[in-house]
Each structure stands twice: as C-alpha cells, then as structure tokens.
Amino acid sequence: MAITRAMAAALAVTSAAIGLASPASADDQLDGDYNLVTDGPPTIWTVTTQCNAERTCGGTVATSRGWVGAISRMAGGPWTAERRDASTGWTCPDGSTGPADLLYSFDPVTLAGTVSATSKPGVCNDPNPQQGQQPISLQPAAPSAPPKFLDDLIP
Secondary structure (H helix, E strand, O other): OHHHHHHHHHHHHHHHHHHHOOOOOHHHOOOEEEEEEOOOOOEEEEEEEEEOOOOOEEEEEEEOOOOEEEEEEOOOOOEEEEEEEEEEEEEOOOOOEEEEEEEEEEOOOOOEEEEEEEEOOOHHHOOOOOEEEEEEEEEEOOOOOOOHHHOOOOO
16 A cells, blocks of 8 residues: 555656656747738748747748748747848838848737847948837738638538
C-alpha cells in the first residue's frame, strides 16, 4: 500500500514538472493571414511563428506585395518586423516616394501598433534622413468563400 502511495505521489510530481516545462502555448504565436490596416494600399500579411518555453517567438511574414521578412517577439514585448531599404517607404510632400527603413511594431493582444519610417539621405531632396510614424494594425483576414460550383454540393 505504501509503495502504491509513493508511486502515485511520484507520478503526480513528474506530471506537474512536465506540465510546467512544456513549450509556450499556441496563444503566444501569431499565425495566419492578416489585413495590414494602414492609410496605404491594402496588404495581406501571411505570418508563421514558433515560440519557445521562455515565450520568445520568431518566424516569417510574407506580404501580398512581395516582401518576405522576419517577425519576432521577446517575452512580454511587442511583435516587431523590420524592413530595410523599402523602395517606396517614404512619401515626400509632392507625392513622390523614396527608400526608407521601416519598423513595424504590434501589441501582442490587440495587434494595434505603429510603423516607424526613417528615410534615406537625399530622399525628397533633403540631405538628412527624416523620421515619421503612423498607426497601423493587423486584423485577421476573412476566410475565402468556397467556389460557387460547390454551393450545390454543400447542404
């Protein structure tokens, strides 16, 4: 009887230890298709990430406009993605565009955030780099509708 109790206690302790050492939950990850909400043209971000037990996450973002880059999140911090030398990342007062470095940052819960831009020297005929920031957010993209021909097959 004492052996059975000892085994049960050992099993309970082992199970608790395994549970505490498990990888970070899927809630920490950012996966799927998202609409990037900004004042610019509509863009879909397809995001795939993985998180470790320390809740540090990393992965890839691929956009509908052809950019592919890294996205990451330190434990307790925002999601960030950095894009260097975006060819049309800065808009000049006359409406023309030029290259800039962009830093996207999103709250992990609300997915609201900012994009910070730093223009390259010489953009807009200004020898100095300029900086700007605007609000952005990610919203889950609606799943696509099934093709019309399937309407008759689905009850």
